[in-house]
Amino acid sequence: MLGGVTALILAAAGCAPAAPQAGGASGSAALEVADTAPGDITPFCPAEPTKVMYVKSAGGHVWEAISHAEFAADAAKCPTVEESWYNGTSGQQGAIAATNAAVAQGAKVMVISPDFGDSQLPSMRKAMQAGVQVVSTVNDVNGQKGVDYVESLVWDTKAIGEKQAEWLATNVKTGKVAFLGGQPGAPSTQKTFDAFKEALGRLAPQIQLVPDTWVATNWDAGQKRRAVAGLLAQNGDYAAFVSDYGASDVGAVQAILDAKAPMPAFLNIGSSQAFVCLVQQHNIPWLGQDGTTRLSAASLRIGLAALAGKPSPEPVPYELMVYADTAAGKTPTCDPSVTPDADLSSSLSVEALKAVLGGT
Structure with a gap:
């Protein structure tokens, strides 16, 4: 192929x-x-x-x-x-x-x-x-x-979840977070979510997980856009979104922009140049773990x-390596010569x- x-x-x-x-x-x-x-x-x-x-x-x-x-x-x-x-x-x-x-x-x-x-x-x-x-x-x-x-x-889902919870506790502190996952029942999403939820309750108890389970989006940008629009309409503004496929988080960012809502932080794995460019364009707080x-x-x-x-x-x-941490001043460069789909990790x-x- x-x-x-x-x-x-x-x-x-x-x-x-x-x-x-x-x-x-x-x-x-x-x-x-x-x-x-x-x-x-x-x-x-x-x-x-x-x-x-x-x-x-x-x-x-x-x-x-x-x-x-x-x-x-x-x-x-x-x-x-x-x-x-x-x-x-x-x-x-x-x-x-x-x-x-x-x-x-x-x-x-x-x-x-x-x-x-x-x-x-x-x-x-x-x-x-x-x-x-x-x-x-x-x-x-x-x-x-x-x-x-x-x-x-x-x-290592435990390491991923702990880094995410620690980052939220330090940099976000309070508010709602949602976890955007893959296809319904996806084992990789379930394991990654379980580790995140456990670490969140232990290390960042002031952050509220809403809903209390992960949201299926088939790792698709269009479905993420619709899912996040629904979450915003139902629950109001979010402090952060977590996902196990950051490349399709471009759809979630678009939903935030559509709603003219405050831009939340994003914590994800598996990114893309399109997402990197959105982070720089809209000054999005971001923790990216990558190399998947x-x-x-x-x-x-x-x-x-x-x-x-x-x-x-x-x-x-x-x-996974820490590919991006805007709170620590570590942000990948938006490279317009590279296709938006490319993952430079x-x-x-x-x-x-x-x-x-x-x-x-």
Whole structure:
């Protein structure tokens, strides 16, 4: 789908592949101390031609494209690795069918974002039983390590929630906050919200969560605009909005502007240049934690390490970096040369992001 950008991405990464290592051992062996650095795939490049696949079935389309590009860029550093991507729109059954098809086609490593929760576990378990090294990512499911996947790599929701609650307590102090999430029942939103709610009650008790649950918006800017308009009409002004996909928060900002309401603070993960530019244009208080698109490549490194029977040095869970903190004077630059959809917290160069997203 990304039409020949892999070579550009690899060139921009400026990293030539190291000599392949012998692999093929089961990832179930007891592995103790890693002797390689996190972020380096080359020690795990297999000696034999190896198919790897990334399965992502729901979420922001731009996020998915960048996430796959990160996966492809890391895979390209191994000359023996052939990567593919399933970016599905046919729901739960499509994700399960894609997993089963990858097994039949000889994939040895699969990175799967189980966007439909535990319903995807049987197909993941079947893949593991067929000898595929499955790494679950983004969405935390109730699977068993070593049975349903070799590892589950998700962002550290406790760390995210605590940073957000501390920031609200220090910089906002009082008022209402709402949490804007993804599709109804999205496991990643639920876990991120639960961590935020717990931290809010403990660290920022003067901030009122209204409503007391998260608001489904399908990570879509248009739906966020409508949802926030409804929240403002029902509950009045808000002090802050929290979300697990900041790129679509442009819709929430537009709803505030439509209503001519006071501009609240925004606390989110997974941003975009469009949101960065809105922050600067409207002087929006913002705490952004990011680097979410990097999970796919980290998951691939974990899967290849398991295939080689080697320990992975990748941190689990994955702690996001503080990308923006306007209260501390840390604000990304609005770059008009970059497509508004680009997330510059990605590890990819600006040139590679332009190629992925069709920017000028």
